[in-house]
Every structure is written in structure tokens, then in C-alpha cells.
Amino acid sequence: MRPENYQARNQPPSNEFELNFGPNHPGIEGNYAFRVKLNGDEVLSARADAGYLHRGFEKLMEGRLWIQNIALVPRICVPDPVPMEVCYSLAVEELCGLEVPERAQWIRVMQLEMSRLAAHLFAFGGHAATTGMYTPMFWGVADRDLILDRFEELTGGRVYSIYNIPGGVRREVPDGFLERLGSLLDYLESRLPDYDNLFFTNQVFIKRARDVGTITQEQALKWGVTGPNLRATGLEFDVRRDDPYLVYDQIEFDIPTEPGGDALSRNLVRRSELKQSIRILRQVIDRLPSIQGSIRCPIPNPLAWNVPAGESYARVESSKGELAYYVVSTGGDKPYRVHVRGPSSMHAVQVLENLAVGCRLEDIAQIMFSLDACPPEVDR
Amino acid sequence: MSDIPYKDKGSILRPLKALSFFARKPVTEPFEPRPAADSYRGFHVNDWEKCIGCSTCQKVCDNAAITMVRIPGLPEDPVLGIRNERPAIDYGRCCWCGLCVDICPTGSISLTTEYVHICREDELDSYFILPDPNGMHGEHFSKGWDKTEDADLVDLQQQPMGEVEAEQRIDNFDEMINGFTSQQAIIEASRCVQCGMCHDSCPTHMNAPEYIRAIWEGNAEEAVRQIYRTNPFSHVCGRVCTRRCETACSIGRRGDPVAIRWLKRYAMDAVSDERTREIAAEDKVDYVSGKKIAIIGAGPAGLTAAFDLVKKGHEVTVFEALDKPGGMTRYGIPEYRLPYDRLDADVEVITSLGVTIRYNTRIGRDVSMADLEREHDAVVVAIGLQEGRSTRIPGSDHKQVKKAVSLLRKITQGKTFDVPRTAVVIGGGNVAMDIARSLARLQKQQYGEVGMTVAALEDFDHFLADPEEITESREEGILILDSRGPKQVIVDKGKLTGLVTLGVISIFDEDGRFAPRYEERDEQIHPAEMVIESIGQMTDVSLFGDELTERLEWNRGRLKVDENGHTSEAWLWSAGDMVFGPDVVHAVADGHRVAASIEAYFTSVEVSQ
Numbered sequence: 001m002r003p004e005n006y007q008a009r010n011q012p013p014s015n016e017f018e019l020n021f022g023p024n025h026p027g028i029e030g031n032y033a034f035r036v037k038l039n040g041d042e043v044l045s046a047r048a049d050a051g052y053l054h055r056g057f058e059k060l061m062e063g064r065l066w067i068q069n070i071a072l073v074p075r076i077c078v079p080d081p082v083p084m085e086v087c088y089s090l091a092v093e094e095l096c097g098l099e100v101p102e103r104a105q106w107i108r109v110m111q112l113e114m115s116r117l118a119a120h121l122f123a124f125g126g127h128a129a130t131t132g133m134y135t136p137m138f139w140g141v142a143d144r145d146l147i148l149d150r151f152e153e154l155t156g157g158r159v160y161s162i163y164n165i166p167g168g169v170r171r172e173v174p175d176g177f178l179e180r181l182g183s184l185l186d187y188l189e190s191r192l193p194d195y196d197n198l199f200f201t202n203q204v205f206i207k208r209a210r211d212v213g214t215i216t217q218e219q220a221l222k223w224g225v226t227g228p229n230l231r232a233t234g235l236e237f238d239v240r241r242d243d244p245y246l247v248y249d250q251i252e253f254d255i256p257t258e259p260g261g262d263a264l265s266r267n268l269v270r271r272s273e274l275k276q277s278i279r280i281l282r283q284v285i286d287r288l289p290s291i292q293g294s295i296r297c298p299i300p301n302p303l304a305w306n307v308p309a310g311e312s313y314a315r316v317e318s319s320k321g322e323l324a325y326y327v328v329s330t331g332g333d334k335p336y337r338v339h340v341r342g343p344s345s346m347h348a349v350q351v352l353e354n355l356a357v358g359c360r361l362e363d364i365a366q367i368m369f370s371l372d373a374c375p376p377e378v379d380r
Numbered sequence: 381m382s383d384i385p386y387k388d389k390g391s392i393l394r395p396l397k398a399l400s401f402f403a404r405k406p407v408t409e410p411f412e413p414r415p416a417a418d419s420y421r422g423f424h425v426n427d428w429e430k431c432i433g434c435s436t437c438q439k440v441c442d443n444a445a446i447t448m449v450r451i452p453g454l455p456e457d458p459v460l461g462i463r464n465e466r467p468a469i470d471y472g473r474c475c476w477c478g479l480c481v482d483i484c485p486t487g488s489i490s491l492t493t494e495y496v497h498i499c500r501e502d503e504l505d506s507y508f509i510l511p512d513p514n515g516m517h518g519e520h521f522s523k524g525w526d527k528t529e530d531a532d533l534v535d536l537q538q539q540p541m542g543e544v545e546a547e548q549r550i551d552n553f554d555e556m557i558n559g560f561t562s563q564q565a566i567i568e569a570s571r572c573v574q575c576g577m578c579h580d581s582c583p584t585h586m587n588a589p590e591y592i593r594a595i596w597e598g599n600a601e602e603a604v605r606q607i608y609r610t611n612p613f614s615h616v617c618g619r620v621c622t623r624r625c626e627t628a629c630s631i632g633r634r635g636d637p638v639a640i641r642w643l644k645r646y647a648m649d650a651v652s653d654e655r656t657r658e659i660a661a662e663d664k665v666d667y668v669s670g671k672k673i674a675i676i677g678a679g680p681a682g683l684t685a686a687f688d689l690v691k692k693g694h695e696v697t698v699f700e701a702l703d704k705p706g707g708m709t710r711y712g713i714p715e716y717r718l719p720y721d722r723l724d725a726d727v728e729v730i731t732s733l734g735v736t737i738r739y740n741t742r743i744g745r746d747v748s749m750a751d752l753e754r755e756h757d758a759v760v761v762a763i764g765l766q767e768g769r770s771t772r773i774p775g776s777d778h779k780q781v782k783k784a785v786s787l788l789r790k791i792t793q794g795k796t797f798d799v800p801r802t803a804v805v806i807g808g809g810n811v812a813m814d815i816a817r818s819l820a821r822l823q824k825q826q827y828g829e830v831g832m833t834v835a836a837l838e839d840f841d842h843f844l845a846d847p848e849e850i851t852e853s854r855e856e857g858i859l860i861l862d863s864r865g866p867k868q869v870i871v872d873k874g875k876l877t878g879l880v881t882l883g884v885i886s887i888f889d890e891d892g893r894f895a896p897r898y899e900e901r902d903e904q905i906h907p908a909e910m911v912i913e914s915i916g917q918m919t920d921v922s923l924f925g926d927e928l929t930e931r932l933e934w935n936r937g938r939l940k941v942d943e944n945g946h947t948s949e950a951w952l953w954s955a956g957d958m959v960f961g962p963d964v965v966h967a968v969a970d971g972h973r974v975a976a977s978i979e980a981y982f983t984s985v986e987v988s989q
Contacts, residue, residue, distance in 0.1 A: 064442055065440075065442075067479065067533075068440070068442030069442075071443075071475050071477035071479065072442065138407070142407035152416070153418070153419070155419075156417065156419040156420050156478065156524060157420075157476065162421075162475075162477045162478070170478075170482070170530065171419060171530050172528075174418065294530075295530055298535075299533075300570050301570050301572070302440060302479070302483060303436070303574065304570040304572060304573075304574075304593075304596050305570070306596075
């Protein structure tokens with residue numbers, strides 16, 4: 001194509017035009033992009049483009065040993081990696097019939113809730129940034145970093161902990177870890193009023209977020225909305241309670257809901273879940289020392305590990321919604337097929353494309369962050 | 381509903397709350413790298429002293445970040461299971477998952493708390509490093525993610541091998557090792573990390589990683605196929621091999637090595653003899669070469685050479701002085717360790733390929749070497765070490781002083797002799813244990829009690845026999861004495877009544893030569909009706925005849941051969957124990973070597989013609 005061959009597109013005069021929204025837009029996560037049709041600043045339609053961040057996880061897994069995948073799966077969702085490891089492990093354990101020791105199950109719950117805290121801090125910080133408020137973002141990220149410090153101490157890695165393997169967890173909890181986690185929880189709890197003052201009860205935010213991207217409960221169920229986004233439509237559903245895994249049935253926690261179904265409600269649900277996660281973690285800190293025993297059941301040599309043929313489906317409640325792994329084995333040393341049911345693929349594609357219609361251009365980023373969609377999880 | 385007061389409209393004074401933040405410390409990360417957590421997964425270190433270059437880290441690495449690099453100058457010893465290779469890491473690929481640490485059989489590799497590396501544009505190669513004990517920048521950061529018991533992914537425990545109890549086995553020659561069940565074999569095979577140290581250390585370089593893998597996959601026939609690539613004495617080696625593979629096994633660095641010998645036995649027992657013969661014949665050529673080869677001695681070396689040569693289309697005849705094949709594996713190894721029908725199965729594979737064995741034919745008596753030379757294109761002498769050595773102590777010429785190998789041969793042949801109520805064995809090797817345990821069984825059968833003593837020069841820390849032989853012998857009621865040297869056989873009025881031994885001070889002199897020194901005051905008398913010498917074997921080369929002996933080159937009483945067993949005569953090769961000393965798997969390896977040499981000789985003759 002030479003410049004002299006360029007021709008202006010012959011269009012009838014109209015207020016309608018198309019806009020590539022992202023992938024460089026600061027309000028859009030990473031690589032994610034939209035092709036938006038606008039009339040003025042009103043969105044007429046939006047097409048999602050998942051981009052080329054981390055693609056082909058599911059296919060990659062077919063070429064790797066069962067154990068090698070534990071280093072791959074956390075990458076599917078950077079802000080909330082632990083549920084990926086745990087869910088993959090649960091699926092493989094189901095195929096192998098492995099009994100995970102109770103202590104390992106408590107340690108997994110501990111990590112899952114730490115990860116949920118970190119992810120929610122990240123999410124509200126992101127949402128704040130899309131509404132023009134940068135201080136909550138700095139606070140959220142700085143406080144998340146303190147959780148990452150504890151992850152580093154527990155697992156040796158700050159973001160990708162790669163700590164769960166089929167059969168249990170890889171290492172014993174370090175001495176004094178629970179005390180340090182406890183004081184971190186005290187600190188985070190003391191920060192909640194600050195967050196409220198700064199953000200959640202801030203009228204600027206409330207006015208920006210109220211009645212934006214509203215989903216009715218009926219739509220939510222139809223579109224496959226899960227997690228905090230579903231609970232923000234008033235439906236009390238949580239995999240941790242309704243299909244308990246690990247030791248969640250021994251833990252007390254509430255399931256916060258909001259009636260609004262809009263961006264505001266979704267954030268408020270997450271804000272309430274911060275408190276619930278802290279509550280769960282305190283119970284873990286109380287119980288874990290009394291649960292002795294090993295942290296992993298014996299597993300075969302990872303280089304010669306044939307997982308019995310069959311299929312399994314394991315689901316957990318991640319910070320973004322219902323996360324599930326469907327794993328098929330033909331009895332070999334590698335998975336035959338792994339499918340990841342990531343909550344974000346629903347939230348960031350069909351839900352967002354629907355919600356964007358009729359909203360204003362500047363709200364697209366806000367809606368996406370209020371749905372807490374994670375791009376690499378969309379296109380695995 | 382949440383408890384967040386978001387419907388609160390606030391007040392005009394609320395911004396004043398912000399004043400409280402003046403007193404708080406800002407969130408600022410220091411410019412200097414923060415010290416990492418104790419189990420941080422940073423750059424690698426590798427203890428080169430501990431590392432054996434087994435490449436298991438490379439196999440588990442999920443990003444193919446590890447390359448094994450050969451480092452000249454580092455020790456390399458296949459017998460000990462050490463390679464001069466060390467892992468190099470490409471930090472452009474590494475994801476610091478630490479699986480290499482968890483699976484390392486030796487525990488040499490670890491991750492450290494070091495995590496900062498900065499390079500300029502022209503130093504892009506600096507991301508590819510060869511970790512040593514000093515770390516990436518030689519700055520001795522403390523270890524982070526290190527080998528712990530929790531995280532260890534190496535299965536250190538062998539599957540237990542079932543064994544007949546001492547009371548049940550002591551009065552018979554039934555096989556005492558039960559062998560693995562298929563489930564046990566698969567679990568045991570799954571412990572293997574496929575490093576190949578076993579292959580390198582094996583004298584005949586058996587494809588152990590391949591057949592272990594096949595067993596793990598549940599494919600015993602493929603395992604047998606892999607086994608037959610290098611070893612036609614597989615039933616024998618599956619039971620009595622000296623298993624250097626297990627000494628070299630990298631899993632054995634910290635735990636029990638993979639039970640390679642028992643796995644081989646499992647695979648051989650799992651496949652029918654008929655199918656084994658079919659598998660062994662798969663790579664036999666379908667033409668006849670027209671070359672004739674004579675092999676003297678139907679032991680492992682001779683029959684292995686026959687196996688290789690017959691598969692190349694040659695006509696092979698084996699001459700055996702005794703009436704059954706197997707050589708020392710039949711006449712030296714007791715049946716409770718190696719049942720004769722398993723040995724027969726091995727030999728039948730070889731004869732089914734077309735090898736002819738002429739039994740009861742002694743070369744030098746029934747057929748002369750000159751006849752063999754005239755009628756064959758090549759001749760292999762693989763007659764083994766069939767004569768026992770004597771201690772030559774006073775009284776050792778008494779008729780009740782026996783050689784272990786002769787007595788073992790007698791027992792196998794079923795010849796009757798007066799079983800002594802009490803006997804002393806001089807020697808501490810596996811042959812000494814074999815004769816002691818065989819006689820103990822006969823004693824138990826005839827007299828209902830065991831009266832065996834073994835007196836060895838070595839102390840228990842340097843004992844020659846396998847540790848399990850000692851344990852099992854003791855279970856069977858045999859008394860084993862260490863550090864005892866024979867002084868004289870006591871003969872009273874022509875009747876042997878016992879053996880006098882002395883305490884050993886040292887066995888070798890300063891130059892490492894065999895020159896035992898005894899403590900004269902530490903004398904013990906062991907009453908016995910029979911004394912058995914088991915201090916080594918030698919060969920009987922009288923079959924060559926004077927004329928050929930004269931023509932051949934000799935080296936200190938041993939036949940001089942090149943590294944392939946070729947003697948100074950173009951048509952004559954020598955193989956097996958008589959060249960390398962007593963060991964089945966060495967004999968098998970030697971059989972292959974000689975067969976290859978003969979094949980190369982034929983080719984060179986054809987080319988020169």
C-alpha cells in the first residue's frame with residue numbers, strides 16, 4: 001500500500017464513528033481493547049478484542065508434564081494467581097484419588113483468602129483510577145504489596161507463588177508466619193475506614209458509579225455472571241458456601257450482597273468481602289497450629305506420573321467469580337485436555353459488550369474495572 | 381446489605397480528616413534492593429562437589445531453561461555415577477518455580493535470595509549462567525528455596541522385596557527371592573528419573589532407562605526387547621547380577637537406588653519364554669554368511685558371543701566340557717539364588733537362534749585346538765576360571781580340604797559326598813557365602829542342624845560379599861568371623877579336626893600389595909570336619925597344547941589379548957572370566973566385544989581380499 005493509493009472512506013455524513021478503545025488506553029487493563037461505535041460520546045455498540053497477552057495456556061498444558069503445569073497456571077490471572085494453582089491441583093487430585101492432608105487444606109484456604117484480599121485491593125484501586133482518582137490506586141497497590149511480602153515469606157515468590165501442587169502444598173509454613181500475618185490483618189483492618197473515607201463513601205465516586213453498567217439478576221444468570229458481580233445483583237451465591245471445597249465448610253463467613261447491580265454495588269460487595277476475608281484468615285490463624293500432620297500426601301515421581309484416565313471438574317470461588325478447571329486425562333504423563341472456565345471471559349466479553357451499549361464512552365473503562373475482568377484469563 | 385455508610389452525605393469538615401495523614405509515614409520503597417525472604421526463589425547456586433551431572437533438573441524444567449554443559453577437568457566416573465556436566469540456566473526462560481531444586485536427586489542445586497541482575501546492551505549473554513557455589517555474581521547470597529524434606533519430589537524408598545523366611549528356606553534349594561508383583565514393579569519403575577547413569581556404569585551398557593520406562597508403561601514385552609538389545613543372559617542378570625547400575629543410580633545418592641536388577645527380573649518373568657525367543661530373534665539377519673565359528677565354553681561370555689554371531693548369519697558351534705550349559709552361572713551359583721530352569725530359558729533363547737552346543741566335549745581331549753583352527757574361520761576361548769586357588773597353608777593338601785568352586789560344581793551335578801557336620805570356609809567373597817549357605821542347607825537336610833563357620837581376612841567394613849548375603853547367612857545360622865587369617869589345618873592321625881586362624885593386623889603392605897600381617901597371639905581354633913578354600917579362582921589353559929601355547933603371547937601367565945579379546949593369533953579370541961575376572965555381566969559385555977571384533981575381522985579380511 002503506497003500512500004498515494006490511500007483513499008478517504010466514502011461515508012454518508014453522520015455523527016456516528018468508530019473508535020479503537022485500547023489497548024493503550026490507561027484505563028483498560030493491559031492488552032485488552034474494544035472497537036467502539038459511537039454517536040457523539042454515546043456508545044452504540046462495542047466489540048471486545050482480547051489481544052495477544054498470554055495466549056494458548058490450555059494448549060500449552062497438553063504438552064507439559066502434570067507437575068510442570070503448576071508453574072504455568074498462575075500466569076492465567078496475574079492479580080489472583082492462587083485459585084488457579086489450587087483449582088488445577090483439585091482437578092488433578094480428583095483424577096488421581098489423592099487425599100490432601102487437612103493441614104494442607106487449611107494452608108490453601110489461607111493462601112486463597114490472602115490472594116482474594118490482594119486482588120480486591122488491586123481491583124478497587126483500578127476502578128478508582130478509571131474514575132480519575134489516583135490516590136486509592138496507590139493505596140490499594142501499596143497495601144497489596146504488604147500481602148505479597150507475606151506470600152514471599154510463605155512461598156518464596158511474590159506474585160506467582162507456585163506453591164500448590166497436586167497432593168498438597170510444597171513447604172511448611174515458616175515459624176512466626178501466622179503472627180506476622182495476624183499483624184498484617186490488624187493493619188489492613190485499620191485501613192478499611194480510610195478506604196471508606198477516601199473512596200467507597202466518597203460522593204465523587206458514588207455519583208460516578210451509581211447506575212452505571214447495571215445488570216439485573218435475570219441478566220446476570222443468563223450471561224453467566226458469577227462472583228462479586230453476581231452478588232451485586234442481590235443473589236447470595238458463593239461456591240465456598242454452596243459447593244464447599246477444602247475446609248470452607250468449617251469456617252464462618254457471611255456472603256455480602258448488594259441490590260443495585262451497578263458498578264457501585266459491585267465495588268461495595270468487594271469492599272465487604274475484604275472484611276470477610278480478614279475474618280476467614282483470623283479463623284485460619286486460630287485453627288492452623290492445632291492441625292498437625294503432613295502438608296502433602298505422597299505423590300509419584302513427577303517425571304513418571306501417569307494420571308489415571310478420566311475427566312474431572314473442580315471449581316473454586318476466585319476473587320473474580322467462579323473459576324473451574326475441566327481436566328481430561330487419557331492415562332498419560334500429560335493432560336489430554338485442560339479447559340479453564342475463567343470468570344473473566346464472560347464478564348469481559350458478552351457482559352461488557354452488552355453493558356457498553358447506551359453508556360458513555362468514559363464509562364467503558366469503569367465498567368470493565370467494576371466487573372474486575374482479567375484479560376489473560378479471557379483468552380487462555 | 382453491607383455495613384458501609386456510603387449513603388452518609390458527609391460533612392463539610394470531612395476534608396480535615398486528611399490532616400491526620402501528615403503524621404503517617406509515606407509508602408516508599410528503598411532504592412537499595414530489599415533483603416529477600418528466607419525461602420525466596422532467586423538466582424540458582426549449585427554445589428559442584430555434590431552435583432553429579434545427572435540432568436534431572438533439565439528434565440523437569442518446564443521452560444527448557446536448563447542446558448547441561450560439559451566441563452573438562454571435573455571428575456567423570458561412570459562406575460561411581462558421576463558425569464562432568466553441570467546445569468547452565470537461561471534466565472531468559474527460567475520462571476523460578478524451583479522444581480529443579482525439589483527434584484534434584486543429590487540436593488546440590490538451590491535457589492538463593494539474590495534477585496538483581498543488571499546488564500548493558502553488550503552483555504546480553506550474561507543472562508545465561510552456569511551456577512556454581514558462589515552464585516551468579518560471586519557475592520555469596522544466602523540460600524533461599526533449598527531442598528527440604530517437605531518439598532523433596534524424589535521417592536527415596538525402594539519397594540520392599542519379598543523373601544522366603546530363614547526357617548522355610550534353610551533346608552532346601554528353592555528360590556528365596558519372591559520377585560516384584562506387577563503393581564510393585566510399576567511403582568518401583570516410576571521412581572526412575574531417566575538419568576542414564578545405570579547405562580553408563582553397566583559393563584554391557586544395558587538400556588536400563590528404556591526398559592524401566594517400558595515397565596512403567598506396563599509394556600513388559602518392550603522391556604524385554606530393550607533388555608535383549610544388550611544382554612542375552614537376562615534371567616541370570618535379573619537375579620544374580622553384581623548390579624553396578626544400582627551403585628551408580630542417582631536416586632541412590634540420598635536414598636535407595638532404583639531396584640534395577642529386580643525390575644529386569646520382573647520383565648523377564650512377566651513375558652513367556654516363547655515370546656522372549658520371538659523378541660530375541662527379531663533382529664536376526666535372514667541370510668547365511670558361510671563363516672564358521674567355534675566357541676569353547678558354554679558360559680555367559682561364550683554364549684553371548686554365540687548369540688551375537690549367530691544373529692549375523694554365521695554358523696556357530698559351542699563346545700562344552702560338562703553336560704549342561706551355563707558355565708559358572710550353573711556350576712558356581714547355588715540354585716536358591718538362580719533356579720536352573722531360568723538359566724535354561726536364557727540358553728534356549730540362544731540355541732533357538734541356531735547355535736549348536738556340543739556337550740561333554742573337552743577341547744584338548746576330545747577335539748584338538750588344531751582341528752578347531754582348521755575347520756573354523758574364528759575360534760573363541762571362553763573357558764572361565766574353573767579351578768580354585770589354594771591357601772597353601774600347612775595341612776591344606778588333606779583330602780578333606782576342598783576348593784569352593786569344585787564343591788559347588790559337585791552339588792549342582794548332584795554327586796554325592798559326605799556332608800560334614802561342621803565345616804569352615806576360608807574367604808569372605810560371594811563364592812564363600814554361596815558354598816557356606818549351600819553346605820548349610822545340606823547339613824540341615826541330613827543332620828537337622830547347621831555347623832558352618834566363615835573366616836574372612838577382611839573386617840566387616842571392607843567385606844567383599846554383599847551385605848545382604850551376610851545378613852541372610854546369619855539368618856540361616858552361619859557364623860561369620862571377620863579379620864581372621866588361616867594359619868594351618870589341624871590333622872590328627874590322618875583325620876581333619878579343625879582350622880587354626882589368627883587375627884589380622886593388615887591385609888596390604890604400603891605399596892598396596894597383598895601381604896597379610898597377623899597377630900600371632902590372637903589364635904583361634906575352629907573345630908571342623910572339612911575346610912573349604914574360597915580365596916579366588918584361576919584358569920586351566922592346558923587345552924591349548926604345547927605347540928599353540930608356544931605360539932601365543934603371554935603376559936605374566938595370562939593370555940595376552942588386545943582390548944577386544946583378540947590374541948596374537950589372527951583366528952583366536954579369548955573372552956570372559958579368564959580375561960576379566962569373575963563376574964557375569966562383565967562376561968556378557970566381553971562376549972559382545974569379542975563378537976564385534978570377529979565381525980570387524982571378517983569384514984577387514986573381505987575388504988583386503
